Amino acid sequence: MTRFIQTLTDQAKRLATRSPWIYRINAGSCNGCDVECATTACIPRYDVERLGCQYCGSPRHADIVLITGPLTARIKDDVLRVFAEIPEPKVTVAVGVCPISGGIFRESYAVHAPMNQFIPIDVNVPGCPPRPQAIIEGVAEAIAIWRARL
Amino acid sequence: MNILKLFYRNLTQGPSTVAFPFGPAWTPPKLRGRIRFDLPACTGCRACEQVCAPGAIRFDKTPEGLRFMMWHNSCVFCGLCNFYCPTDAIVQSDDWHLAHPTARMYEMAIRELIPYTACSACGTKTLASAPNPVGVEPPFSAEEIEQFRHLCPGCRKKALEERTPNHAPTE
Numbered sequence: 001m002t003r004f005i006q007t008l009t010d011q012a013k014r015l016a017t018r019s020p021w022i023y024r025i026n027a028g029s030c031n032g033c034d035v036e037c038a039t040t041a042c043i044p045r046y047d048v049e050r051l052g053c054q055y056c057g058s059p060r061h062a063d064i065v066l067i068t069g070p071l072t073a074r075i076k077d078d079v080l081r082v083f084a085e086i087p088e089p090k091v092t093v094a095v096g097v098c099p100i101s102g103g104i105f106r107e108s109y110a111v112h113a114p115m116n117q118f119i120p121i122d123v124n125v126p127g128c129p130p131r132p133q134a135i136i137e138g139v140a141e142a143i144a145i146w147r148a149r150l
Numbered sequence: 151m152n153i154l155k156l157f158y159r160n161l162t163q164g165p166s167t168v169a170f171p172f173g174p175a176w177t178p179p180k181l182r183g184r185i186r187f188d189l190p191a192c193t194g195c196r197a198c199e200q201v202c203a204p205g206a207i208r209f210d211k212t213p214e215g216l217r218f219m220m221w222h223n224s225c226v227f228c229g230l231c232n233f234y235c236p237t238d239a240i241v242q243s244d245d246w247h248l249a250h251p252t253a254r255m256y257e258m259a260i261r262e263l264i265p266y267t268a269c270s271a272c273g274t275k276t277l278a279s280a281p282n283p284v285g286v287e288p289p290f291s292a293e294e295i296e297q298f299r300h301l302c303p304g305c306r307k308k309a310l311e312e313r314t315p316n317h318a319p320t321e
Contacts (some may be wrong), residue, residue: 048169056296097204100255101224104204116252125249126258128226133168133175138249140171 023062071107181243193278198231
């Protein structure tokens with residue numbers, strides 16, 4: 001019986017690695033990176049769904065998290081709450097320079113940059129905003145990390 | 151009829167999805183991507199640091215010389231440093247492959263040093279930076295740049311005056 005469960009889990013893992021679900025958190029972004037994130041999914045020209053990814057609406061279904069924005073003071077608690085709801089193992093991708101270092105908002109009193117002092121970030125995609133292909137590149141890197149973690 | 155046209159176009163032209171990441175991606179020729187820094191061409195004028203909005207470019211005075219630092223993870227790729235650089239020492243390439251794991255975060259920086267040298271004319275300690283070419287007529291030759299590199303600001307001024315004698319102002 002235990003062996004059967006083991007086989008089942010292995011099979012589920014094998015299948016799960018082929019379809020990570022993406023969740024997007026806006027941590028006070030200017031929407032530039034959010035537009036590029038939407039572009040990667042909604043425009044057939046870039047189509048991130050070729051990698052098996054799909055945007056999902058609930059943090060509890062997510063495997064890969066795309067975070068945009070410099071983590072403003074006002075939204076910090078909400079972002080941390082939503083982030084805590086995402087089940088482990090999760091892979092975090094910081095899209096744009098804002099979550100990585102604060103970018104143009106660095107050293108401002110209104111943002112808590114850099115974000116990795118609150119949230120463990122696995123992949124960085126710098127750019128202001130990054131082009132859709134760069135986001136796809138970051139997501140591909142995140143999938144590789146997620147496979148290793150699963 | 152329209153659907154037949156569409157069907158024909160899809161048959162002949164194939165999918166509109168770009169092949170990336172399974173194939174190469176088209177890059178616009180003027181895309182502003184990764185910064186390239188050419189140390190020998192830098193005049194040390196610090197204009198790039200002045201115009202850099204997110205403070206991604208920094209110059210520090212160290213005992214060895216003037217240290218140039220630039221971090222891609224803070225850069226917003228606006229291109230102002232490229233625009234204001236008098237010698238094109240700092241340019242933006244069209245390389246946009248910047249995604250990296252967080253462990254390599256601080257490898258995304260450029261660290262270069264403009265060393266101190268002794269002025270070949272008067273012997274004072276000075277930066278071995280390229281001379282500023284703005285307003286210099288005729289433009290510097292490669293040998294002249296190397297010659298000026300080893301002069302202090304005062305001696306550079308003198309050498310420049312000797313190089314372009316005061317002409318009578320033309321009409």
